[in-house]
Amino acid sequence: MKELKLQKIGFIIILAVATLIYIGPFLFSISISFNADKNVFEWPIKLFPETFTLDNYKNVWNELPFGKWLFNSVLVTTIQTVTNVFFSALAGFAFARLEFKGRKLIFGLLLSSLMIPGIILLVPKFIILNEFRLINSYAGLIIPGLVGVTNIFLMKQFFETIPKDLEQAALIDGCSYFRIFWQVFLPISKPALAAVAIYTFQGSWNEFLWPVIVTYTENMYTLPLGMASLRTELMTDWPLLMAGTILISLPTLAIFIIFQRYFVQGVASSGLKG
Amino acid sequence: MATIDIEQLEKTYPGADTATIKGADLSIQDKEFIVLVGPSGCGKSTLLRMIAGLEEITAGSLLIDGERMNELSPKDRDIAMVFQNYALYPHMTVFDNMAFGLKLRKTPKDEIKEKVEHAAKILDISHLLNRRPKDMSGGQRQRVAIGRSIVRDPKVFLFDEPLSNLDAKLRVQMRAEIKKLHRTLDATIVYVTHDQIEAMTMGDRIVVLKDGIVQQFDSPMNLFNNPQNKFVAGFIGSPSMNFLPGIISVDKEVNFISEDLKFAVPQDLKPSLKPLDGKEVVFGFRPEYIYDKAVEKNKRLSEDMEIVIDSLEPIGSETFVYFHYKGNPKYTFCFRSDSRHQYTIGETVTIGVDIDRLRFFDGKTEKRIM
Amino acid sequence: MKFRSRKKEQLFWGYVFLAFPLFLLSIFVFFPIGFAFVVSFYDWNLLIPDKPFVGLGNYFELFKDPVFIKAIKNTIIYTLGVVPVQTLLSLFLAFIMNQKIRGRAFFRTAFYIPAITSSVVTSIIFVWIYSKPGLLNFGLNSVGIDSNIDWLTNPTTVLPSIMMLNIWTTSGYFMVSFLAGLQNIPSSLYEAAKIDGANQWQQFWKITVPMVRPVTYFVVIISLIGCFQVFDQIFIMSSGGPDNASTTMSYFVYQNSFKYFRFGFGAASAVILALLIFATTLIQKKYFPPEAY
Numbered sequence: 001m002k003e004l005k006l007q008k009i010g011f012i013i014i015l016a017v018a019t020l021i022y023i024g025p026f027l028f029s030i031s032i033s034f035n036a037d038k039n040v041f042e043w044p045i046k047l048f049p050e051t052f053t054l055d056n057y058k059n060v061w062n063e064l065p066f067g068k069w070l071f072n073s074v075l076v077t078t079i080q081t082v083t084n085v086f087f088s089a090l091a092g093f094a095f096a097r098l099e100f101k102g103r104k105l106i107f108g109l110l111l112s113s114l115m116i117p118g119i120i121l122l123v124p125k126f127i128i129l130n131e132f133r134l135i136n137s138y139a140g141l142i143i144p145g146l147v148g149v150t151n152i153f154l155m156k157q158f159f160e161t162i163p164k165d166l167e168q169a170a171l172i173d174g175c176s177y178f179r180i181f182w183q184v185f186l187p188i189s190k191p192a193l194a195a196v197a198i199y200t201f202q203g204s205w206n207e208f209l210w211p212v213i214v215t216y217t218e219n220m221y222t223l224p225l226g227m228a229s230l231r232t233e234l235m236t237d238w239p240l241l242m243a244g245t246i247l248i249s250l251p252t253l254a255i256f257i258i259f260q261r262y263f264v265q266g267v268a269s270s271g272l273k274g
Numbered sequence: 275m276a277t278i279d280i281e282q283l284e285k286t287y288p289g290a291d292t293a294t295i296k297g298a299d300l301s302i303q304d305k306e307f308i309v310l311v312g313p314s315g316c317g318k319s320t321l322l323r324m325i326a327g328l329e330e331i332t333a334g335s336l337l338i339d340g341e342r343m344n345e346l347s348p349k350d351r352d353i354a355m356v357f358q359n360y361a362l363y364p365h366m367t368v369f370d371n372m373a374f375g376l377k378l379r380k381t382p383k384d385e386i387k388e389k390v391e392h393a394a395k396i397l398d399i400s401h402l403l404n405r406r407p408k409d410m411s412g413g414q415r416q417r418v419a420i421g422r423s424i425v426r427d428p429k430v431f432l433f434d435e436p437l438s439n440l441d442a443k444l445r446v447q448m449r450a451e452i453k454k455l456h457r458t459l460d461a462t463i464v465y466v467t468h469d470q471i472e473a474m475t476m477g478d479r480i481v482v483l484k485d486g487i488v489q490q491f492d493s494p495m496n497l498f499n500n501p502q503n504k505f506v507a508g509f510i511g512s513p514s515m516n517f518l519p520g521i522i523s524v525d526k527e528v529n530f531i532s533e534d535l536k537f538a539v540p541q542d543l544k545p546s547l548k549p550l551d552g553k554e555v556v557f558g559f560r561p562e563y564i565y566d567k568a569v570e571k572n573k574r575l576s577e578d579m580e581i582v583i584d585s586l587e588p589i590g591s592e593t594f595v596y597f598h599y600k601g602n603p604k605y606t607f608c609f610r611s612d613s614r615h616q617y618t619i620g621e622t623v624t625i626g627v628d629i630d631r632l633r634f635f636d637g638k639t640e641k642r643i644m
Numbered sequence: 645m646k647f648r649s650r651k652k653e654q655l656f657w658g659y660v661f662l663a664f665p666l667f668l669l670s671i672f673v674f675f676p677i678g679f680a681f682v683v684s685f686y687d688w689n690l691l692i693p694d695k696p697f698v699g700l701g702n703y704f705e706l707f708k709d710p711v712f713i714k715a716i717k718n719t720i721i722y723t724l725g726v727v728p729v730q731t732l733l734s735l736f737l738a739f740i741m742n743q744k745i746r747g748r749a750f751f752r753t754a755f756y757i758p759a760i761t762s763s764v765v766t767s768i769i770f771v772w773i774y775s776k777p778g779l780l781n782f783g784l785n786s787v788g789i790d791s792n793i794d795w796l797t798n799p800t801t802v803l804p805s806i807m808m809l810n811i812w813t814t815s816g817y818f819m820v821s822f823l824a825g826l827q828n829i830p831s832s833l834y835e836a837a838k839i840d841g842a843n844q845w846q847q848f849w850k851i852t853v854p855m856v857r858p859v860t861y862f863v864v865i866i867s868l869i870g871c872f873q874v875f876d877q878i879f880i881m882s883s884g885g886p887d888n889a890s891t892t893m894s895y896f897v898y899q900n901s902f903k904y905f906r907f908g909f910g911a912a913s914a915v916i917l918a919l920l921i922f923a924t925t926l927i928q929k930k931y932f933p934p935e936a937y
Contacts (some may be wrong), residue, residue: 007844011740018737019754022816026757028779029769045782087668090661099651100658106666113673115925119873119894120918123683123901123911124676130690144672147665165361168328171650173375173422174349177657187365206762208876213902224764228880231768238772245765256760260753330651347650 026249033057033243056243066244068219069226075138076222077204080145084200085193087147092155093181097167110149122213129214140214141222145204151196158192159185195262202252223248276339276429276462278302278325283334285320285486294320296486297334302464307456309477310466313509317486319434322466326432327351338429349378354423355432358439360415362407362422368394369403372422379426386425393421396458413444420452424459433465437472449475470510474498482506504640507558507633513594515558516607519637524551532557535600540576540629546644547634554637561594563631564609567624575626581607583621588613597623684912690905702912712913714888715896718803719917722892723871725807731863734815738822739852752823755816763813763876770809771796771881796882799889806877806890814870818863825859826852861934865925872921893917 027047033056035049060066094100095107125144126135134140162185170180186193211225221229227244278300285295294317302308310318323329325336327348336343343351354375362371369390376386394400397417407415416436423431433452437445453476456463467473473480474494482489482497482505490502501507507515520532527538528547539547565575579599584606587594592610595617599605609625611617634643647653684702688695706712737755741748758766773779774795784791795805829852837847853860875894878884884891884899891899897917901910 008743008745011743011745014740015737015745015751019751022758022812023754025766025769025773025779026761029765029772032772043777043782044786045779087665091665094658094661098654098658098661100655103658106662109674110669113669113677115922116673116677117869117873117918117921119875119897120680120911120914121673121676122897123907123914124679125672126902127679127683127907128671128676143668147668149669149673152665163359163361165357165359166363168323168326168348169355169357169361169422170363170374171328171348172326172353172355173426174378177653178660179378181657181661184363188363202760206760206764208763208879209898212879213898224762227768228764231771231880241768242772245762245768249761249765252760252762253757256756257753327650330649345649347647347653 029242030246032239033246035239038237038239056239057247059240060244060247063240064230064244065218065221065226066223066247069221069223072138072141072221073205073223076141076145076207077201079142080204081197081200083146084148084151085197088151088155088196089186089189089193090181091147091152092157092159093185095152095156096159097180097185098177110152114149114153118209122209126213136215136217136220138220141211141220144210145207148200148203151200154196154199155189155192158189162188191262194259198255198259198262201255205252277304277337278430278462278464279335279337279340280325281335281337283321283324283336284332285317285324285329286332292486293332294486295324298486298488300481300488300491302462305460305462307453307463307476307478308465309473309480310464310483311468311470311473311477311480311509312483312489314468316483318466318468318481318483320486321483322355322432322434322464325430325464326353326355352429353432354426354428354430355434356416356419356423356436358435360407360412360419360439362415362418364407367404367406368399368410368418368421371407371418372425375422375426389425389427390421393425396424396455397421412440413448416440416448420455424455429462431459431461431463433463435466435468437467438469445472452476471512474510482509484509500642501633502642504556504558504635504642507635507642511560511562513561513608513610515560515633516564518557518605518607520555520557521637522547522550522553522555524548530555530557533604535602535605537577537579540632542629543632543644550643555643556635556637556640558633558635559607559627560631561607561609563628564607564625565628566611566615567626569611569615570626573626574629576629576632578624578626581623581625583617583619583623585619586617593617680911680915680918683907684915686908688906688908688911690907695908698908702909703916705909706913706916711888711891712893712896715891715893715913716920718889718891719872719874719893719920722803722807722810722874723868725804726810726871727864727867730811730815730818730867731860733811734818734863735822735853735856735860737815737819738826739848741819741823742826752820755819757816758813759817761813764880766809766813767877767880770805774805774881797886799886802882802886802890806874806881809877809881810871810874814867818867821859821863822856825856829855858934861928861932864932865928868924868928869921872917872924893920 028045031047031049034052034054036051036053036055037049095103129135129140129144134143166184167180170184175184206224207222208224208228211222212228215221215225218226218229227241227248230241230244279302280298280300283295283298284293286293298321300308310321312318320329324331325343327343327346331344338351338353363374366374372390372393373386376389381389390403391400394403397420399414399417399421402410402414402418407418410418416439419436436452437448440448449472452465465476467476474497477494479491479493480497481491484505490497490506492500492502497506497510501510504517508517518532518535520530520535523529523531523536528544529536529538565573567575567578581597581599583595583597584603585596587596590613592612593615594608595611596606596608599607617623635641636643647656685697685699686695687698687701741751745751776792776794778795780795781791781793793801795801833851833855834847837851842850873894874892875898878890878892878895879898882890884895893913894917897910897914900906900913
């Protein structure tokens with residue numbers, strides 16, 4: 001028994017050290033963002049700044065096109081989240097609950113597209129958008145991410161867990177298939193819809209590669225790209241850079257903390273599917 | 275008025291080798307309470323779902339009130355259905371669950387309210403109208419599911435094993451209530467169950483199904499007393515009918531022979547069994563019609579048979595007595611005794627079978643010979 | 645709407661529901677897959693209107709390009725370094741967290757935060773940490789290790805540094821996957837093992853590891869695909885330098901396609917990367933299938 005206790009203490013020590021490693025970097029970046037002293041490299045490095053200031057956060061708005069980037073990010077993320085929820089629900093319902101010719105074939109196509117690494121699609125997508133003169137436009141930023149295959153899978157899997165009886169009861173009550181989707185399935189799918197919304201939000205908000213490729217003027221940048229573009233010129237102003245990165249992280253962090261259980265559920269189910 | 279006529283109905287699932295329903299012919303009268311019964315996988319639910327329009331009909335025709343229904347979608351058949359798992363809409367209140375079908379049919383609001391409240395009163399769920407399904411017990415949910423079907427006032431009610439998720443006591447209670455409801459509603463009901471007791475107690479007539487084939491369509495008492503084949507004879511009644519395979523052999527007497535067991539058939543049966551000399555038959559006798567000769571003196575019983583009691587199952591009001599014939603454990607049978615009489619295991623008892631109740635089935639076709 | 649049969653109704657709604665998603669996926673997924681191969685056979689440059697067909701020319705050029713060879717090497721080193729460490733680390737953390745330890749929710753959140761944070765944010769923070777007067781050197785010096793390298797501009801340390809960052813960011817995510825898998829193992833198995841006399845270590849290797857094999861399979865696949873395509877961190881932290889010491893294949897694809905606009909050449913390198921990923925996942929499926937018990 002004594003051994004067990006020792007072991008438990010050992011485990012807690014390991015976890016505590018690991019926690020420090022996992023969140024320590026964030027603590028330092030928060031500290032730097034409040035530091036009035038621009039020289040963040042003075043040794044010994046301290047976790048608490050000697051002179052505390054909010055100026056860095058003010059300057060993010062004043063000295064950088066942060067507001068414009070925020071607008072772009074919010075626009076892209078909002079539109080993609082709404083469309084992903086709606087279209088993945090529609091397609092998921094069709095795959096899970098409707099029987100029609102070609103369903104299996106189309107689904108197989110989707111399934112195999114998941115095995116294609118995204119990197120191979122970049123050049124063709126760029127060429128297509130360029131044909132339509134959509135490079136460096138909101139449309140070019142947004143349209144390729146309006147609907148994602150993984151979300152369709154998530155919704156399909158969820159809809160498959162709803163008992164068939166419910167759909168048949170609705171048929172007998174006089175529902176058309178659209179009404180079954182709209183009035184019976186959607187209202188009881190809130191957890192799955194929330195999961196899709198949260199995943200899409202996180203993905204869109206943090207997306208980096210696509211904005212890098214499709215935008216080339218500063219006023220079209222999204223937040224991550226904007227901050228990354230400053231990395232060389234701002235290397236001398238670390239407090240300002242850190243304040244910006246902290247601000248970018250807040251929405252995802254808030255959503256994660258509020259909706260934690262959806263994350264864990266989602267990861268759990270995708271893990272088992274593997 | 276709602277009659278249902280099923281003519282040569284067939285169902286084959288795509289990709290399946292054999293048909294699930296094979297040439298069913300049923301003619302259901304107006305206001306009849308029909309029960310579809312059979313072992314699991316016999317096709318009873320499929321048949322019900324074909325009537326509902328939830329399963330496509332492969333061949334044959336389905337008529338309700340003389341009108342062909344095959345191609346109509348469920349909502350246009352004027353039917354209502356109660357599901358095994360209730361299938362209540364979890365996001366709607368009881369009121370909304372019951373009103374949903376009416377709303378879709380554009381029934382005026384006050385009429386909906388009136389109908390729902392009326393149905394709720396019949397089913398004694400008026401106090402639950404604002405609850406949601408997850409806040410109710412299984413029995414209450416089942417009432418709501420029934421309520422949802424009666425507000426629509428359909429021509430035909432379909433019940434798909436509605437009581438199988440309830441506990442035993444509630445099941446008996448709901449059984450009586452559904453029967454009462456049938457009288458109140460004056461409607462045609464088709465009811466599926468795998469429980470033969472439920473079938474016997476509820477149905478005006480019963481359809482016994484096996485492997486997608488209608489075995490017999492008859493009143494409960496006829497099924498019990500005059501089963502048309504060995505399957506029906508064994509399926510209806512609990513404990514099951516005793517069966518003993520053997521052959522008919524005619525010498526001076528008409529004998530039934532099964533391996534080392536041989537007895538002469540009673541006088542009355544001789545004329546009809548005599549032509550069957552050498553034929554393989556199955557001899558059947560119900561536990562209800564076996565009597566202890568020391569107790570029962572009035573009935574016309576077959577000749578004495580000595581048996582040894584193997585085990586006893588007292589269920590209170592009566593006891594099921596399992597025995598070996600001639601001490602041979604290969605022949606284990608059962609009879610019912612009232613609980614006034616005490617038996618002990620290993621005891622030898624002389625019994626006889628009610629002569630009017632002996633049944634013989636063809637050994638090959640399993641059809642009843644007599 | 646009136647339909648002649650339920651079948652027709654389902655056919656109608658099925659395609660109505662799928663219409664828009666399919667339209668989009670056709671343009672941005674299905675068509676580009678084939679188109680990528682087509683482009684890779686042309687000398688296709690955004691800035692030059694003439695696009696001559698060169699057959700396998702781009703591919704031959706790739707394998708003669710020392711930068712591409714280096715990119716392949718770097719990508720393989722990166723993947724072989726990150727995937728096993730990350731998998732074992734996250735399984736180990738999950739195993740510890742699965743012991744009835746108080747504050748589990750707190751630890752889980754802490755480990756997960758790097759995974760949900762933008763790669764730009766974590767990269768920028770680590771640029772600071774890895775810089776010459778940064779936190780890493782300060783930490784090493786304060787425990788008595790004399791170190792004053794600039795981790796990201798030194799050709800020998802740049803790639804391992806970025807690998808460490810990658811392990812740090814995604815292991816929390818995989819830890820949660822493993823934790824879910826661990827919680828599905830019936831506790832009676834551990835009880836039986838204890839009665840059979842297995843210690844913690846033996847329980848871990850003889851019960852936990854085999855029982856979470858399906859999760860391990862998932863984690864390794866996702867981790868592999870991610871590592872092969874690593875881009876954000878390279879772009880932000882080192883831009884492939886110094887002297888291509890951290891140029892990975894995806895960065896190579898990006899550079900050639902969208903900096904020099906050599907679409908044909910870039911597409912060809914993307915095709916090779918895709919084939920490499922595809923082959924690796926096939927090998928994994930064949931030799932380490934996700935058997936469940």
